[in-house]
Amino acid sequence: MAPIIYWMRRDFRLADNPALTACQGRPVIPVVIRDGSVTALGAAPAFRLGRAVEEFCKTLRPPGGSVILRTGDALEVLEALIAETGATKVVWNRLYDPEARDRDSKIKAALRDRGIEAESFNAHLLFAPWTVETGTGGYYRVYTPYWKAVRDRDVPAPLTVPALRFPDRMPDSETLQDWALDAPMRRGAAIVEKHLLLGEHAAKDRLTEFMDRRVARYRDDRDFLALDATSGLSEPLTYGEISPRQCWHAGWRAMVGAGGKGAEHFLKELVWREFAYHLMFHSPEILTGNWRPEWNDFPWQGDGEAAERWRFGETGVEIVDAAMRELYVTGRMHNRARMLVASYLTKHLMVDWRIGRDWFAETLVDWDPASNAMGWQWVAGSGPDAAPFFRVFNPDTQAEKFDRKAVYRTHWLHGAGARDFAAAIPRSRTIRNRLSPMIALSEGRERALAAYKALKG
C-alpha cells in the first residue's frame, strides 16, 4: 500500500492533529524539511524547533517510526521522497504567514499537476482567518468586536491520537546533529534548555495543572512579574505541541466550572493569538511596515548604542534590565514585561519597533510572526487597535505595582538569574551593573510625546 508523506512544520503532536489523523490506515512517512523558512529562523526559535522534533520522535507510536529530516527546497524534497517511496499523497497542517502560504499553495498545485494528492488542514488556529468577517464583509481591526464575533462559535472537539503504522523501510534521513540547530545559541543553549516547556506530554500536563490550580486566579495574578500565574502555553502552542482547540475546550470547561472570570480572560488571550493571525492574513504588511502609514514620519532611531544596551539589559532601568535578562536566559518573558520593555525601547529611547521585533525573533522560544508583529505595533502605537501614544509605561510605576517587593528584579539582577545570565551571554561581553539611564524617565516621556505631537501636526 502506497505510503503517505506527512510534512511537519509547527504541529509536533499526536493528539488533535488533522493531517496525521488523515494518514490512518496507510503507512506514514513524517518529514521535516530544512528549507529557507528554517534557516531564516532566529537562534532561539531554531534551537527550539530542533528540540521539538527530537521530543516528537520519542512519542511516536508504535516505536520504530521516525521523522525523516531533509534539507532543500520543499517541493524538491517532497518530489524526491515521492520518487523514493512511491508515496501518492502528501498532507500537512497549514501555516498562515505570507511566505508559507505562497510556498504551500505552489507546492499543492505542483503536486496535483503530477497526479499526487495533496491535502492541507487547519490545526494551528481556532478560526481560519477568512472565516471571520465584519457585518460589511471586511476584516476586523479592533479586538473587542473580533472577540464578540467569535466567542460563541462552535469549535470542533479535539481529535484523538490516531493509530499509525510506518513503512517497513523508512527513507534515508539526515540527523539533528547534522542540522546543528542549536549552534547559534552557543553556550546559551544549555541554559535556555532548563526553562523549556517541551513536548506534547508536558504541554498537556501544564494545561491541566493551569486549569486545576491557577486559572481561577488568572485575572488577578497574571500581571505580577514574580508569580507563575500565567498559562505558559505560548511556547508549546507555537510548535504545535498543544493545539488551540485543546486549550479552548479546557478553558470553556473551566469557565462554566470553577474557573469563572479567570478562565474567560484565558480564552480572550487565546483569541488575541487568533486576532494576530487574522490581521496578518488580511494585512500582511503588519509584519514589516508601520501599519498606520503616518508613523513613517516618526523620527525612529536606528540600531545604535541605545538598542544594544537594551538588548543586553544595560539600560540602567532595573525593571527593564531584569526583563531583558529573563528573555536571554529563559527564551521567554512575562507578558507584562514584554509591554514594558517594548514601551521603553520605542518611547523613552524612540528606537524603531522593528529593532525590538527582530531581537524578540532572535531570542524568544515562543516566537510567533503574527503575535510578535502585532504586539510591537500595538505598543509602539503604529498598529491596528493600538494603545494611544500618550499611554507611556513608566518603568518605576510598573515596578512598584507589579514587582513591589523587587523579587523579580533581585532575581535577575543579583540572584540566581544574574548568575545564569552571566553564564549565557557571549564570553566577549562583560556585565555592566549600576549603569546610569540614558535618559531620565520623565524626560524620555516628554521627548516621545513631543515627537508624537510633531507627527500629528
Place this chain on the structure above:
DNA sequence: CCTGGAGTTGTCCTA
C-alpha cells in the same frame, strides 16, 4: 446611509 457607543494592559495632575 447615518448614528452613536466604544475602544487590553497608563500616567500624571489636581482637587
Place this chain on the structure above:
DNA sequence: TTAGGACAACTCCAG
C-alpha cells in the same frame, strides 16, 4: 491619601 479627569481625536463596527 485618593479618586477623577485629561490626555486626542479618530476609527471601527453594529444596529
